[in-house]
Amino acid sequence: MIGRVAGWALPLGVFAAVAWAVLALPSPAPSLTDEALAAIDESGVSNPVTAVLLNYRSTDTLLELGVLLLAVVSVWGLRRADHAAAGPESSPLLEGLIRGLVPLLLVTGGYLLWIGAFAPGGAFQGGALVGGAIVLLALGGLTGRWFADRQRLLRVGLSVGLAVFSAVGWVVTAWGSWFLEYPEGMAKTLILVIETAALVSIGLTLGCLFVGGGPPDDLETGDAP
């Protein structure tokens, strides 16, 4: 009984503390809205969230692509795909549905990427749809041996976002810019290039995480103890 009470005291305390803090936040609310909007013309995009993600605080996003790569490496290292649950037995109806939906998802993903520059959307939202398309393919058993056979291509796709982002950030320093400081007039183009690469990586990563295990190694694996 005492244990139960003590067990709930901690979360209640956490709730009370957080609730107290958030209700006591100062008014008017301090924020970076004005700063973000004042610099929006230089940022290369007109959607302020995209401006934060790909320009003002682009390093967060760069590191986040590192987290995505990290997740794939971890999951592939831990499990093999053949352990992952196999999809349901394929039926013509399911297959037809998936074959119709996947192109639609890919096109919508690309559209979301494009409008991210000026409206809600962007590489993450688009990447989520691409990931969804891969999930559907995997569920329908339509990925087949693609993951196993095209490993090198898959690995390039999974890391292209991180590689392109880093490369752009580094290359611009050759012109005397700071790391990730886009040269004047090039912000929009460079952001689009980075976002396209990121979309590929994000979509593939989400799909691979759903499949939940790595493809069989093409090299000898002699490390079972």
Next chain:
Amino acid sequence: MSPDRLLFLLPLVPLLAAVVAFVAPGWSRRAGLAAATAMPPLALWTAMGVLESGMLSLPLGGWTAPLGIALRADGLSAVMVLAVAVVGFFISLHAAASFPGAGVQTHRERFFWPLWLLLLAGLNALFVSGDVFNLYVCLEITGIAAVSLVATAGSPDAIRAALRYLFVSLSGSLFYLMGVAILYGGTGVLDLVLLVEVVAGDPPAIIACLLMTGGLMMKTALFPMHFWLPPAHSSAPAPVSAALSALVVKGGLYILLRLWFGPFADLVGDGAIQWIGGLGAAAIVWGSWQAIHQPRLKLVVAYSTVAQLGYLFLLFPIAWSAADRTAAFTGGVVLLLSHATAKAAVFLAAGNVLAAVGNDRVPSLCGLSRWLPVSAFAMGLAGVALIGLPPSAGFIGKWLLVVAALEQGQWWWVAVLLLGSVLAAVYIIRLLGPAFVMPDSDQPPNPVSRIAEWTAFALAALSVLLGFVAIWPARLLAASVGSGFSP
């Protein structure tokens, strides 16, 4: 090019090496060793830059705070990236030597290098980031990479320990993130330097401080949140154990130092400072006591980490009201460097014992001095530093802390420091005693690579030799006093 502009290379070099190691698994070892070799010069260059200009600062994307993120390196950052670079270099060599030779590449090795490089990237980013939300992302990279590296051991124990570590790590980061959210809601600022100006003593700031401190205590395994550390650190492969104890747990401690001696300095009263020091003292006593009673070498060493982290938390009360804060900080930093090198050395040596004998039960150490003389010597040297005997860096660090504590009449911390040294001597001697019993045969059951032996020795030697050059970290810390970022 000035070191300011190239500060980003510290995280970017290992990050790109991780990409290479992932895309071309056949090249993973070469990519890992190349990055590990590039890091010490980079870190040294950063340190020279700090000596020259006090603080290096790189506005990422050309945007200055509060809108943008700044990378910053001061004396403390420079010391930390140097520790990552040097300890990371020897751990990489040891890892490369403990995998099967050229031509054979195991699944485990293909898995190890990208994770290891991402861990190094996360740590380097953490030590030069100047933004509390960016620090959250760095914390997650290091946390997830560290958990996955524990799991590379593959044993059921390691998997269970990794899972438990992951839950502690994730909930710790989320406590930290909730603190960041509240801090931002209250101030509209995420930059560590700007926060110093705007954080007031209102309820949101106090709660944010509590949440962030709690979360970071979990990640740093400060007593009584240490329960996850011994299983995770002892069941991981040797190079991973070394990295976890030497470097990863210091990440949370580093952020705590930045916060308590930075934005939260006005919130934290003498009471809180004594309280966190008290937890450190409890960690020293409890961790050492447990270390004395563990049946396995790696568990002894892991509990010793719990205790040694306690010393670093004594830095809070001792440095808080010290007349010469830089001297007290130097003591803490030297102790941190001593622990990083010595603990990595002991874990690498423990890995050699495991490889040679097949288990690491304390009685199995019998004959070690004959079978693996270099590893045994490394353990002895590292033991000198862990106990804090002169002339090791452990001694200098403790000495500076003792002097600073006595100057303020805080004699009780001195008592804890001395008791900790006595207890450390007990568990070190317990390990070394059997090592000098002569075995029946001249050869260990299994051979151990010479590189694996000498990397452990090199780190152990460093932990002692650092005692002679303790003036270097002191200079680094002194160079950035008053730069606005330094504690």
Next chain:
Amino acid sequence: MTGSTVDLFLLVGAALFALGAAGVFREVEALRRIIAVNVMGSGVFLVLVAIAARGEGPPDPVPHAMVLTGIVVAVCATAVALALADLSRRHGSSADDKADR
């Protein structure tokens, strides 16, 4: 958004965070703890989104970006946790199975 709506979001966020924390510390089953961590995360994200809406005028984009980053990190952590939990369960069901995987 009106002030009281924002306050409601803030309070629900705090409640989710605390409930999730309770789950992580109290539950034993790995899957439940994974869900609990995600509930905790959702609590933080809700608080961040509400903080973005507190000011006058358009919402603050910085917390929105933080939430997007946080969600991706949460997805990755969940994937790793699920893989580990699955391995751990496999090992639990066959205790002598010391094989690599």
